[in-house]
Structure formats: C-alpha cells, structure tokens
Amino acid sequence: MYAISGKDDMTIWTLPERPARGPKPVYSRAQITEAAIRVADAEGLEAATMRRVAAEIGTGAMSLYRYVPSRDDLLELMADRLTGELDLAGVPSGDWRADLTRYADELRAMWRRHPWIGGVRRSLPGLGPNQLVLIERLMGVLDPHVPIDENLGLVALLNGYVEGVVREEIGAAEQLRRSGLSEPEWMARSHAHVDRLVKSGDHPIFTKIVTEARRPHLSRDDQFRHGLRRVLDCVAAALPPAT
Amino acid sequence: MYAISGKDDMTIWTLPERPARGPKPVYSRAQITEAAIRVADAEGLEAATMRRVAAEIGTGAMSLYRYVPSRDDLLELMADRLTGELDLAGVPSGDWRADLTRYADELRAMWRRHPWIGGVRRSLPGLGPNQLVLIERLMGVLDPHVPIDENLGLVALLNGYVEGVVREEIGAAEQLRRSGLSEPEWMARSHAHVDRLVKSGDHPIFTKIVTEARRPHLSRDDQFRHGLRRVLDCVAAALPPAT
DNA sequence: CTCCACTGAGTACGTTGTACGCAATTGCGG
DNA sequence: CCGCAATTGCGTACAACGTACTCAGTGGAG
Structure with a gap:
C-alpha cells in the first residue's frame, strides 16, 4: 500500500514504473539513476546514499522510494544503465574476433569511466533491459559456432x-582516493611498506x-590488447576449425 | 593514543599486533578473524558486524578496536586468512599444468566454502602474509618460463x-539466501519473470x-574442468615451445 | 463534482561504524 | 618493592545510514 509495493516481485524489472491515477510524478527512475551515477562518479559509490542522491535532484530522501523499492534496487538500475553505455551497434557482425575485441574495449572503457561498478x-x-540486449548481442557472436554451454x-x-x-x-x-591522502604522500607511504618487503x-x-612495475614498459593499452589477443586465441581453439 | 593507532600506517600489515607494556591481551587478531569468518559463513557477510563478531567471542564491540583499526581492516584480515586455506604445499612442483589445476581447484573449493568472499x-x-606466500608459489609456477609481465x-x-x-x-x-524466501517459493517467483521474458x-x-539450464547436463565439476583445460591450453600457447 | 489512488516529503526508528572516557591491570625503572 | 605509564576491556554516545510510517495535497475517472 505504501510507495512502490515490492510485495510480489523479486526484481525491479517486474515493477512497472508508473501506475494510472494520481498527480503526475515529478521525477523518474531514469533521472534518479542518472543522479546516482553522477554522484558515484564524482565521490564514489559510498557517497551515493539515498539522501545524497535525493539532494542531487533537489528533493528529500523519502521521495526516491516512490520510484525505487530500495537502495539495492537502485544499484541494480545503475548497473543496467552502465551496461547501456556499451556501444555494440552492429554486433554480431560476422567477424567474431572484431566483435569480441570491440566488446572488451568498450567494457574496459566503461569500467574506467565508472570504477565504482566493481x-x-x-x-x-542482471536482467535489466540493457543487460538483456547485451546478452543477445554478445552471446550472439559465438552462438553460430559453439553450443550454448561452451559459449x-x-x-x-x-x-x-x-x-x-x-x-x-x-x-x-x-585506494588512493579512499585514503584521502595526497598522491605523493600516498606513494611514499605505500612504497615504504613495499620496500620493507623487498x-x-x-x-x-x-x-x-x-621492480618491473617501476620501470617503464608497454602502455596499459598495449598490455591489455596483448593479453586480449591471447584470450581470443584461446577462444579460437574452442571453435570448429573452419572459422 | 587510542586503540591501535593507525596514524602512520596504510595497511594493517605494518601495525604490530602487540606492543610492550600493559595487561595481557585477552583476545587476538587471529581469534577475532576466526570469529568473523564463522559468522560470515553462517549468516553472510552483512551479519558480520562489529557487535556480532564481538558477541561471538563474548565481549563488547569496542574491544575489537584494540586489535583491529577498523572493520575494513578486519575484512582484509579475513581475506588473508582465507587465502591461507589454499593448500599449495609442493607448488611449484615442476609440472606447471598440474600446479595450476591444483590452484584452480583449491580456489574454487575455497570460494564455495566461503561465498561471501565475493x-x-x-x-x-592484498599484502598479507598468506597472500604473499600465494604470490610466490603461484607466480613461481610460470616464472621459469615467461617474463613477469606475461606471467x-x-x-x-x-x-x-x-x-x-x-x-x-x-x-x-x-540470492536465495538473501531473499529469505523458501526455495520452492523463490524458484516459482524467479521462474515467473524469466518465463515472461522467454x-x-x-x-x-x-x-x-x-532452457538449456533446465535440462540435465554435465556436472558442475566436469564443466569447470572442461573450461579450465581450455584456459590452460591458452596458457600453454603463451609458453616457449619446449615446455 | 466527488472520490480516492496517487504524489512529495517530513519525522522517527533501528542499526551501523566508531570516537571518547574511565577504571582496572601489568611490566619496568628505581 | 613501589609507583608510573602504557595498555587493557568495555560502556556510553553520536553521526549517518536505510527505510517505515504519516499526512496534506493533486488530479483523472465516475
């Protein structure tokens, strides 16, 4: 009877956003999700409290509960929204290697934009709309070649x-961000401990x-691509020989 | 001046467990860590609050702070203790494939014993003692064969x-555990949503x-071993040909 | 127009991590 | 052996959290 009733539902995805009668809602799930992501990006996931997110859109904490059953559900919405950031237009394209590389690059970029997702x-x-689309596109890449288990x-x-x-x-x-220390300060501190171990x-x-980490080596991107190539080789080995 | 002073330290690992003077401590980090793990195993990570863990060893919440600077640090201790459960005696043995299989099996078993570790x-x-030992043993397996980056x-x-x-x-x-529902109840609920999507x-x-997941297939263990073999093949491909 | 399902949002509660204080205990310097 | 100071266990207290409950106000269906 109160707020959005989560009575019979396991996930948000089965709860309709808006019923029929009554005053027009001022906010929306999308808007709230957006605000929460903005806060998390700027100040970390732990800063994205109900009160803080509500303040971000200019209202009180309890108003959010008209749109979202709980904070956990809001996190679910945020995760799905982030999944929606992955640009996989045209996947599967027929070139599985290109498709998977594209996906890996997009995923890495998204994580780096929103480190708190971890x-x-x-x-x-998740079973959100964006996540379902992702499943279809991503699994669709290898679906023609291997059984679903393997996929x-x-x-x-x-x-x-x-x-x-x-x-x-x-x-x-x-870790640096959460420690609240200045970068050089933090470097000095952690190096001290590591040095003792060394x-x-x-x-x-x-x-x-x-010692390896301290001297210049391949760029992060190159390292990533190098490892990725190996993973894809591994995938190739699981495919039928003709592909 | 109060409790264990985390003043100059970045991690627990640099804080000595016990200084000199004063009354003999009644408890210990190990004992507290053990209690916390017991609670988390039985009731989930979110149940392992400071008060609950303290009650588990028969004291008040604030007593724990004489041994551990914060709850986050306690989690760190727990993670290291779990790492210590991995039995890697005799690794590296010279047979890298056997070693990595052993590690994978141990890791999987440990995760299943303590699902909350996720x-x-x-x-x-982590830089705890057990985690450092793990690094030496695990990375030692491939160290003779590949450069450290690759490793x-x-x-x-x-x-x-x-x-x-x-x-x-x-x-x-x-998810079932956290929902608090009975298993058949939960199955019915989630199937309802999934069915709608299908x-x-x-x-x-x-x-x-x-549909695939609903009909019998390979046992979990066999699936795991099958995938693992593929990963190891992938590793083999990165090694010099003579190994 | 009347009704009532709905709205935004304040107040309040239980739970969390933990800062602080204090009396009791111990090892060390004399 | 005696005190001093370090360190103990632990109770009290507080701020911040998620959220249950409440209620006045809104606006479409009848």
Whole structure:
C-alpha cells in the first residue's frame, strides 16, 4: 500500500514504473539513476546514499522510494544503465574476433569511466533491459559456432580477463582516493611498506613484480590488447576449425 | 593514543599486533578473524558486524578496536586468512599444468566454502602474509618460463576464469539466501519473470540459455574442468615451445 | 463534482561504524 | 618493592545510514 509495493516481485524489472491515477510524478527512475551515477562518479559509490542522491535532484530522501523499492534496487538500475553505455551497434557482425575485441574495449572503457561498478555486488547476472540486449548481442557472436554451454564458458572467460585487468588498473587509484591522502604522500607511504618487503629478501617474485612495475614498459593499452589477443586465441581453439 | 593507532600506517600489515607494556591481551587478531569468518559463513557477510563478531567471542564491540583499526581492516584480515586455506604445499612442483589445476581447484573449493568472499571489495591485491606466500608459489609456477609481465597476465586470466565460474555457481544460492524466501517459493517467483521474458520471443539466445539450464547436463565439476583445460591450453600457447 | 489512488516529503526508528572516557591491570625503572 | 605509564576491556554516545510510517495535497475517472 505504501510507495512502490515490492510485495510480489523479486526484481525491479517486474515493477512497472508508473501506475494510472494520481498527480503526475515529478521525477523518474531514469533521472534518479542518472543522479546516482553522477554522484558515484564524482565521490564514489559510498557517497551515493539515498539522501545524497535525493539532494542531487533537489528533493528529500523519502521521495526516491516512490520510484525505487530500495537502495539495492537502485544499484541494480545503475548497473543496467552502465551496461547501456556499451556501444555494440552492429554486433554480431560476422567477424567474431572484431566483435569480441570491440566488446572488451568498450567494457574496459566503461569500467574506467565508472570504477565504482566493481563495488556493486551482483549475485546474479542482471536482467535489466540493457543487460538483456547485451546478452543477445554478445552471446550472439559465438552462438553460430559453439553450443550454448561452451559459449557461456567462453564469455565468462573473456569477462573474467577484462574484469581482472581493469580491477588491477583501477585498484591503486581507487585506494588512493579512499585514503584521502595526497598522491605523493600516498606513494611514499605505500612504497615504504613495499620496500620493507623487498628488502627482506623473502619474496623474490614479489620483488620482481615490483621492480618491473617501476620501470617503464608497454602502455596499459598495449598490455591489455596483448593479453586480449591471447584470450581470443584461446577462444579460437574452442571453435570448429573452419572459422 | 587510542586503540591501535593507525596514524602512520596504510595497511594493517605494518601495525604490530602487540606492543610492550600493559595487561595481557585477552583476545587476538587471529581469534577475532576466526570469529568473523564463522559468522560470515553462517549468516553472510552483512551479519558480520562489529557487535556480532564481538558477541561471538563474548565481549563488547569496542574491544575489537584494540586489535583491529577498523572493520575494513578486519575484512582484509579475513581475506588473508582465507587465502591461507589454499593448500599449495609442493607448488611449484615442476609440472606447471598440474600446479595450476591444483590452484584452480583449491580456489574454487575455497570460494564455495566461503561465498561471501565475493563481497569483500579489495581495491588492491592484498599484502598479507598468506597472500604473499600465494604470490610466490603461484607466480613461481610460470616464472621459469615467461617474463613477469606475461606471467601476471596469465595468472589474471586464470583467476578471472575461476572467479567468473564460481560467481555464477554461487549467485543463485546467494540470492536465495538473501531473499529469505523458501526455495520452492523463490524458484516459482524467479521462474515467473524469466518465463515472461522467454514467452515474449524477443530474446532467443536468453531463451536458449534458460532452457538449456533446465535440462540435465554435465556436472558442475566436469564443466569447470572442461573450461579450465581450455584456459590452460591458452596458457600453454603463451609458453616457449619446449615446455 | 466527488472520490480516492496517487504524489512529495517530513519525522522517527533501528542499526551501523566508531570516537571518547574511565577504571582496572601489568611490566619496568628505581 | 613501589609507583608510573602504557595498555587493557568495555560502556556510553553520536553521526549517518536505510527505510517505515504519516499526512496534506493533486488530479483523472465516475
């Protein structure tokens, strides 16, 4: 009877945005989602509280509950909106390698635009409209070539690679942001600890990683593309030989 | 001056557990970490609040702060403790394929024992003692064969695969647990939504996935091993031909 | 026009992480 | 052996969170 009734529904996606009678709603799910994303981009996911998001669109916290059953559902909406940012027009094109490269690049770019997406805990693949479109396009790339089980596994592999790499890329910056320290200050602090580990001599491979990381190497982009090529080779191996 | 002073330290790992003078501590970091893991295993990560964990060892919330600077740091400790559950004795053994398979199996098993680990947001690879040991052992497997950059990429790939698969395996169960519904009730609800999508006919590939998932197929273990083999083939391709 | 489903939004509650204070305990310097 | 100071366990208190409940006001259906 109150707000949007989540009574019989498991996800937001089954709740219609607007019923019939009554005054015209002033806001909208899309507007609220947008505002939440704006806040998260600027100040991190933890800053995107109900009150803060409401203030962003110039209203009080409780007004949001006319549009969204809970904060978790709002996060779901945000995730779907972000999925919508992936530009996969024309996919599948027939060239699976190009398609998957395109997807990987888009996904990485999106993560870098919205690093907080890694903090949105989703226990199941989302069923929002944008996410459903993504499934059709992305899985459609390999669907003609492999059984669906195999396809799922390969896509999971690709996603895993991209996510892993991006998390690593983002990690340091995110931690820096949350520490609230200045960059040089933060660098000094963390280097101090790492240096102690290195000097101890007990961690030769860790040392190797660290010293390697400190000297110039391939650009992030090149590293990403290089690893991606390997993943795609791996995909190719799972395809029938004629493709 | 109060509690454990996190003044100059970026991570817990640089904070000594115990200084000199004063009364003997009744508890310990290890004990608190253990209690927190027990709670998280039984009731989920969100149940592992400071008060709940403290109650678990029979004290008040504020006592924990004599051992741990913050809840985030406690999560860090928990993650490291879980890493310690991975049994990699004898790795690297010289047989890289066996080693990586062993690691993948151990990692998957650990995630299934503690599904909440997916909710611990770590922005950087941990630097706890167990995590450092893991780095040495795991990266040591491929270190003789490939440059460190390549090694990092391959390990990221492997981790990504395992994590992706396990998240999928865990997802439904986790969501069921959080909904608080009975299993048949939950099944009915989610099937209703999915059925609607399927019946709409707009999502052929989604439909394929769903119908496929409903009929019996390979066991989870076999699926995992199958995909893993493919990942390892991919790794093999990146190694010098003689190995 | 009347009705009532709906709106925006304030107030209030339970729960969280944790800052602070204080009495009790211990090891160390004398 | 004696105190001093460091450090303990832990209660109280607070700010911030998600959100249940409330109510006056709005506007389309009858």
